[in-house]
Amino acid sequence: MKHQDDLEGIQLTVDAAAKALSEAKRVTVLTGAGVSKESGIPTFRDAQTGIWAEFNPEELATPEGFLANPPLVWKWYDFRRKLLGDAKPNPGHYALVELEKYVPKVTIVTQNIDGLHQKAGSSDVVELHGSITRFHCFDNQHEAKDVPYELEEPPSCHCGSMIRPAVVWFGEALPSKAFTRGVTECEFSQVILVVGTSALVQPAASLPMAGYNRGAKIIDVNPETNPVTQISFLSLMGPSGEMLPKVVAVLAKRKGQS
Numbered sequence: 001m002k003h004q005d006d007l008e009g010i011q012l013t014v015d016a017a018a019k020a021l022s023e024a025k026r027v028t029v030l031t032g033a034g035v036s037k038e039s040g041i042p043t044f045r046d047a048q049t050g051i052w053a054e055f056n057p058e059e060l061a062t063p064e065g066f067l068a069n070p071p072l073v074w075k076w077y078d079f080r081r082k083l084l085g086d087a088k089p090n091p092g093h094y095a096l097v098e099l100e101k102y103v104p105k106v107t108i109v110t111q112n113i114d115g116l117h118q119k120a121g122s123s124d125v126v127e128l129h130g131s132i133t134r135f136h137c138f139d140n141q142h143e144a145k146d147v148p149y150e151l152e153e154p155p156s157c158h159c160g161s162m163i164r165p166a167v168v169w170f171g172e173a174l175p176s177k178a179f180t181r182g183v184t185e186c187e188f189s190q191v192i193l194v195v196g197t198s199a200l201v202q203p204a205a206s207l208p209m210a211g212y213n214r215g216a217k218i219i220d221v222n223p224e225t226n227p228v229t230q231i232s233f234l235s236l237m238g239p240s241g242e243m244l245p246k247v248v249a250v251l252a253k254r255k256g257q258s
């Protein structure tokens, strides 16, 4: 009996989420590591296996860590790029692509560096923490193209500075254009989906509040409660690869009827 109540509860929440989305003109989707979990991508801490187990990721993923031992940090990113391998988007990523059919403006603002939203086909993706497959130089942020993988150490830029992965390290500011865009999208959205993020790492964690303060309805999609749950209008407690397709299926039906 309890199981059936739970299922009915989930269905009611899914229906309410679809209704809110069907009425929205602008939706922002904030995503974190959880949305890629069902694609088999280990988070940064889970990825510390084998020879890398003895290193602390918070020391490697810093400008100081890179300058202290450039070949080490270079090889660690090579290793993580390999872990990403040919990971494929999962049904959660694809449901967010589908959402674009039913909402006039959908923007994905992601903390992930894995590029899976773009691979799935989302048309407007703002990367807050950069991308593991792009590079720029350390001193001047000159973009570097066609950087070969599996080098023993970072190559040099034409300006002489070392090339590094174009990701945001601990202690570094987020790219200001991306962050400002994220805030603006949240402020002007009627609904904000917060998917698979522990909402603990600032300043990305402040984005749901920026929308909430302007009256946006927050929908949290996460198997665990987290700080965003408290300000959420609805909480879809389950894996995003299951929850998002359910919501979009109901939305498609509603829109088909209207």
Ligand code: APR
Binding pocket: 031, 032, 033, 034, 035, 037, 038, 043, 044, 111, 112, 129, 195, 196, 197, 198, 199, 200, 201, 221, 222, 223, 224, 226, 238, 239, 240, 241
């Ligand atoms: N579907 C949805 N959410 C999930 C799933 C799933 N299948 N599995 C786990 N989660 C949730 C967890 O409950 C957790 O709240 O995803 C969240 C992942 O949290 P973090 O690992 O802290 O990821 P994130 O919030 O993206 O971290 C932010 O911190 O590690 C740094 O720079 C890194 O961008 C990252 C940032």
